[in-house]
Amino acid sequence: MxxxxxxxxxxxxxxxxxxxxxxxxxxxxxxSGTKNPLVVVAIVGLYRTGKSYLMNKLAGKNKGFSLGSTVQSHTKGIWMWCVPHPKKPDHTLVLLDTEGLGDVEKGDNQNDSWIFALAILLSSTFVYNSMGTINQQAMDQLHYVTELSDRIRAKSSPNSNGIEDSADFVSFFPDFVWTLRDFSLELEADGLPITADEYLENSLKLKQGTTQSDQNFNLPRLCIRKFFPKKKCFIFDRPTHRKKLGQLETLHDNDLDPEFVQQASAFCSYIFKNSKTKTLSGDIKVNGPRLEKLVQTYVDAISRGDLPCMENAILALAQIENAAAVQKAIAHYDQQMGQMLQLPTETLQELLNLHRACEKEAIELFMRNSFKDRDHLCQKDLAAQLEKKRDDFCKQNVQASTDRCSDLLKDIFSPLEEAVKQGVYSKPGGYRLLIQKIQELKTKYLQQPNKGIQVTKIYVLILESC
Structure with missing residues (x-):
């Protein structure tokens, strides 16, 4: 487990x-060893904004993901922590902490865009972490979301206009959570209190205008509204005095601002309760081996200079799992036939009935373990293998019956053959006695059990050879 x-x-x-x-x-x-369904939470944001602290809280720890206490970015690449899900039995919570965006030491925006895109592709809940308020600067820093349609493909072949269907593209996007750190404003609009979610919705309102400035203002807001149908916002006070921020790993809750402690608790409770199991199109629940394959497929595509494609990743995953499902079904069929089949069978129908029962179980097992079997190719492969195994069992059955009947006839008729050689029946009335003896031995032969389907054929062949 x-x-x-x-x-x-x-x-x-x-x-x-x-x-x-x-x-x-x-x-x-x-x-690869994590067989449970996965809830995958990824966090992204500018470097030195406290992403790792939130992820450690989700893991139930003070230490784990590197916090750092300087102006340098600590986390490089994407780091993973698998922990038992605190609220969903038999589920694993996978936490993905990403390197800080906009690190001046990297000097490579391309790299940031790929980190952002991979966090989207791998997660079921996507947390964007920023400092202060949602203003135009914050929106400008979220320009990575406007590049997603240039970084990710839902299908390997867009429509004839080269444009992907919007529903296909958005269907695999995770839920969106915006966490605002060191938030100092009062949550109110027009003199009335509002919630953090209402604050986010107000911040995503579009300008009515057609100027370039209006378009620049609207673009990131349009992308967030379009790509993330489900959105949530959390605000956080500063956790403690600035001079103590570098000691967060060692501070207890009673050393922190009570408002911040309550806000962090509310954030964790929401993630635990509302973050969904990572699911692919076709309601395919993602477990460890499936996420492993997705990671490999996406990273390989990026390293080749291709765009990560959701459809290709799922098909690659299906190819591996369906081939494994065929082998699992074949192994089950072999096991059942090996336990239940005793060769030779008395009739061919007895063998065929047993084959059909085991074949039915094997196909049902394949169907439970396979998905997206394009044109039923793997199911056809399974059917062909099972048909060959049936034919092989039929041949083995004939051979087993032949061997059994031949051995029986040899044992029963060898004394008679010796008597004929010695001339026991070469006398008057001997032929009648010989026929009588043959009938007695034939009756004895027919009374022997487990002779199978060759019982008559082998007897006739033996007699003809005498």
């Missing part, structure tokens, strides 16, 4: 070395 996997600390899932993204084998092996 995935909940038995013990990760005392995060590991790097996707390494970022000099602008090259590479999947880390250690993390992939951890995922």
């Amino acid at each position: 995935a909940s038995e996997i013990h990760m005392p600390a995060p590991v790097c899932l996707i390494e970022n070395t000099e602008g090259q993204l590479v999947a880390n084998q250690e993390a992939l092996e951890i995922l």
